Amino acid sequence: MIKFASENIKFLEKISAVPVLKYFFVLKISANFQKIDSEPVLKKFYTDIYVNDKTSKKTEKNRFDDLNETSLNYIKKQKNPVIHDIAVSNGISSSELSGKLKTGNIKNEFYISDKFAEIFVKKGFITKIYDSDKNLMFAYIGFLFAADKNIFFPLTVLLFKLLKKTKIPVNFDYKLLLFHPETLKKIKTGELRYINYDVFNTVIKDKFTFVRVMNILNLGYFNRQKIKPALENIKKSMKENAILLIGRTNADGINNAGFYKKNNNKLILLEDVNEGSEINSIIG
Structure with a gap:
């Protein structure tokens, strides 16, 4: 066929x-x-x-609704939020989060990236x-x-x-750019900013206050040895006290994730969502 x-x-x-x-x-x-x-x-x-x-x-609208509410609680406490959404696929989830930030009058810089965008x-x-x-x-x-x-x-x-x-x-x-048209419109207006970023190879230092990494650093895709340097790159890109959201959406649509805080070059678990991140033992 x-x-x-x-x-x-x-x-x-x-x-x-x-x-x-x-x-x-x-x-x-x-x-x-x-x-x-x-x-x-x-x-x-x-x-x-x-x-x-x-x-x-493939991704879905409203996929991260539960995570977005918790994310907003962290972001609104930050003085000048600089957000990076990594491996965003078609970017629709980034558009949804930026929309919630706009509705809440939370000023921010919102960067999105996807190696294959x-x-x-x-x-x-x-x-x-x-x-x-x-x-x-x-x-x-x-x-x-x-x-x-x-x-x-x-x-x-x-x-x-x-x-x-x-x-x-x-x-x-x-x-x-192979993003959803809604995402492309927001890039055009500047509400979202696209950057060329490869989580395994790109090094950015001390820039972001909130980083989201969903459905990419999964053990089903990569082994521990591949994931570790990616986590180091992410950590380097984060400012001190920045927040990392990392996790995976399972086959039933449940988001298993964790929120972490960068403290003295370590990532400290703040809270789990559902079962937490499957790579929690690698994060540190």
Whole structure:
């Protein structure tokens, strides 16, 4: 079986409501991506996209509602909040938190990052989309979709593997940020600020007062040896007394997380949410 791609938003909206059939169709991306206002189409698109570290772009609105309330309690106590939301996927959760800060009249600087946010597009009968490391993320051959991690669509995966062996383009037709259009609008107005940041390699010192790292530093994705240096990079980026929120959303939609405070270059647990962070034993 194989997936098909279309730029027709109305068609994709109708298909998204049809059981089984909806899984066979996906959005064909274009330079007008940020103008799309169909939530069902966007949700399906992000579900279909996997990045080079095998994590998905899938996320949900209102996913962190319980965490946001506690986060606000910490942030509003800070004199000049400088926030960093790491590995934000499509950024919709960042948009929601920034909205709550605005509603509460809490002035802040809000930075968001995701290593695989920026994509580079080479158009043609074969349209190929690459990440910032110039790894093929997904592609289209006419109206056929090519992508990895589609277990029930072997031809979609086969096309992807074949295209991955082709030469990487020297020049691209355009690039864009693969954020939710709502997030892109806030970046344009300055309410959110996008920074190019890789949690495993980027070093920023003593900048942020509140850092959120959800659904990326998980033992299901990375081993302890990989996670430890990432935590050190995060800690370096935090000011003294800054707050770290780190955790994972389980399959039932429950957020297991912990709030930590930077004190003398150590991260001290302040409180657990539900079962707490699964990497608590690594944090310190």
